[in-house]
Amino acid sequence: MCAALCQVINSVPVVEGVDDSYVWWPEPSGVYTVQSAYKLLRAHTLGAGDPVFSLVWDSAAPSNVCGLIWRVILDQLQSKANLRKRGVIHSDEEARCSLCLQEEESTSHLLLNCPRVASVWARCYRWLGTPTVLPYDCVSHLQQHVSLQLNSKQNQLFRVIWFAVVWMVWGRRNSVIFKGASWVEDEVFDGIQMRVWFWLTGRVKGFGFSVYEWLSNPILCLQSVA
């Protein structure tokens, strides 16, 4: 006990002439924010048995896609904000979102709230005919991605669309950063629609719809399965 206390005390540098102050360690700035406290609580309350994980591993999406979603839920994606926390990058400039060039690239900013990405989500929900107001954190967003027109098994397939949005946005973001590609919303949106169709066609028994049927009425296609 005494040794542990000494270890804690010794880890704090004592600087002469500098007053003590409180530092909120989950924020790089050391200043408390409600958002960082919420994230911290989520990280501590999410265990391997949390129901949100069954949404991932029961999915019809390919395993590498599920692996990405798993990291998103745990906030272990190598977003710039996470790299900054680990000391890999340092300045505001380096941590800025590569898509909007305005805010820090946290996981939730990049995948949900970046204006460029939010526009893709809005387009998806228009296509799906599902008006919705969605939360700002990834776990709640995934949990609330349901259609009242579908039963639980069909909603399991509906969730694959959420996975595809994240997959496409992350992939395009990496292309923008590492290959100098541009963000083209039409390409991202088309890619989402086609990937889900491809994954469900190859992996779900009874999902035998043409691309035209899928693009025209995705909810009807999902209602016809199971």
Ligand SMILES: [Zn+2]
């Ligand atoms: Zn952004």
